[in-house]
Amino acid sequence: MNEIRKLFPVLNQEVNGHPLVYLDSAATSQKPIQVLEAVKNYYELDNSNVHRGVHTLGNRATDSYEGAREKIRKFINATSTEEIIYTRGTTTSLNTVAAAYGRMNVEEGDEIIISYMEHHSNLIPWQQLAKEKGAVLKYFDLEPDGTITLDTIRNTITEKTKIVAITMASNVLGTINPIKEIAEMAHAVGAVIVVDAAQAAPHMPIDVQDLDCDFLGFSGHKMCGPTGIGVLYGKKALLENMEPIEFGGEMIDFVGLYDSTWKELPWKFEGGTPNIAGAIGLGAAIDFLNEIGLEKIAEHEHSLVEYAISEMDKIDGLTIYGPRDPQKRCGLITFNIDGVHPHDLATVLDMNGIAVRAGHHCAQPLMKWLQCTATARASFYMYNTKEDIDRLVEGLRSAKEYFNDVF
């Protein structure tokens, strides 16, 4: 994995006089040269609009853009590229489902179920939909270790449930949820399952057919790709019955003065000139991830988490949130140190070249559940090493010393 690190130019720098230790990949990952070059090559050699021109550049751009869609299809094992819609990111993917599917299928008195561990982007769209429709928003209860039991899921889903929206891997607790089982229980009552895979797609293999999920969204920028590009996967039968929510160029078939018809899937959901360079960059990111192997990435992160938990446990007054078993969580650790506010902690670490996230991590209801207003989070990716964790632990110890002893 040390060789991999060299492929990420941004990691090779000093921050505040120390070699950079980047532990904020759950917010956004760094990009390897393969991705940077793919984006650069597109702009330098092929830049042109897609699906329009008769000219050569237009064809090359379209081929690369649609070629990336096929890479994404394979990456999550979707049946067809008709099921792969480009979006701006997970937030847009989830909002699209709420607006295009939710509005059509949820009525007064119906239930939408989410969990306390949802990111705001998989919470607010459903909260607002429920408000608009007079539907009931319910939450899966969490166990003290931040997991959801199958019994809880079984007891919460009812005949009235229309949508279950849940994260595959929590951006705060690290919890990996049993999506396949939840999908089965949702389908048993005729509900659909919407999966937020923003923290899962970069770190573990996803097979949408095996999971049998109805919708799934993820972001390119958390998986070595550019910002501003993401994916909405949806089952074809569902997407076909949904109306577009954005109208304009690219998505139309025939436009009359008083009515219009739409292109077929997936383009009917892609109004306007898309993020072509982003899609091509995401395609390159997927090639890169496949080359290393998602299993190998997951294994590397599990070993980092295991090592980090054992080292962080040795610090008095440090609380780690979420499941204890490294195999049951993704590559991030959210924590607090008694007497040191996470912002202050993050500043001390930053002065030592270590980048971590501090705050509510776009999960205010979860912070309430954890009974804190903010936490610190260190998140790992393929390019992180044990040495990075040693630097983190050393930084945590000195921050604790600084705030508890110096003052």
Add this chain to the structure above:
Amino acid sequence: MSFNNLDQLYRSVIMDHYKKPRNKGSLEGDSVTIDMNNPTCGDRIHLTLKINDGIVEDAKFDGEGCSISMSSASMMTEVIKGKKLNEALELADIFSKMMLGEDYSDKYDLGDVEALQGVSKFPARIKCATLAWKAMEKGVSDQN
């Protein structure tokens, strides 16, 4: 690990206000109440001001946040007590200039507030320091 740079930010007077906040709590009775938060990080302040005849007679704050936001709130309540409304607004402006690293008027004795000067060198923390001042500015402007 060296703490030299950190000491610019975390002066002992700041940590003193953080650990022993002045004017902590909430004013009873007829007072102006302002609730404000910093949505990017979860810091939260509840400020109550007693304003009579155009003068801030008393101020108390409650809230949650990092050492910079809470110490700044504590210092702010100390410095605005007894000030006229326009003076309080002027102080908010002075503080904002201080955070931006700009020159500011030395018309007022800022007391402990001067210790927050170092925050201007930590752009990510400026919002922490200004939260309480923004709340005060809002409360006072509404009365003016």
